[in-house]
């Protein structure tokens with residue numbers, strides 16, 4: 001009898017420990033974030049005559065297209081990871097020289113469709129990692145598209161989002177992903 005009781009007691013303790021452990025694991029996975037110190041500013045530059053926008057974390061590359069191709073540095077969308085960290089996903093960069101258009105997507109199906117369509121190429125050298133949901137103090141990257149100009153446009157500014165919709169013929173395509181704000185999050 002004593003032996004049975006102690007066995008029952010032991011199994012309750014083991015069960016509780018497992019349950020507590022599960023709670024901790026669940027709690028941590030919700031909270032798990034990349035290290036903001038590992039992020040870099042994500043610059044947006046624009047060639048106004050072509051309605052072309054590019055996004056890069058490489059200041060030297062941005063400087064080069066400003067000098068050589070007449071691009072203008074417009075803003076920093078936020079900060080992004082260059083390697084995958086906790087809770088982030090790859091953000092693919094698709095580029096079309098014939099359309100003078102570039103877009104980013106975390107959707108691998110959309111990436112593959114764009115490549116299969118023949119007009120866009122995947123630029124892995126421009127790939128970043130961002131959050132797929134609004135976690136870890138991240139902010140939305142809005143996606144807009146002007147079909148007349150075949151121009152994709154991304155912004156983290158709500159006022160800019162509204163102004164290109166009302167003034168520049170862009171349609172709202174929703175949210176592409178989530179980045180950290182330049183001021184630093186968390």
Ligand SMILES: *[C@@H]1O[C@H](CO)[C@@H](O)[C@H](O)[C@H]1NC(C)=O
Pocket residue numbers: 107108109110113
């Ligand atoms: C991913 O892209 C495909 C093709 O554009 C689309 O049909 C699908 O709804 C997208 N998935 C998500 C989760 O947005």
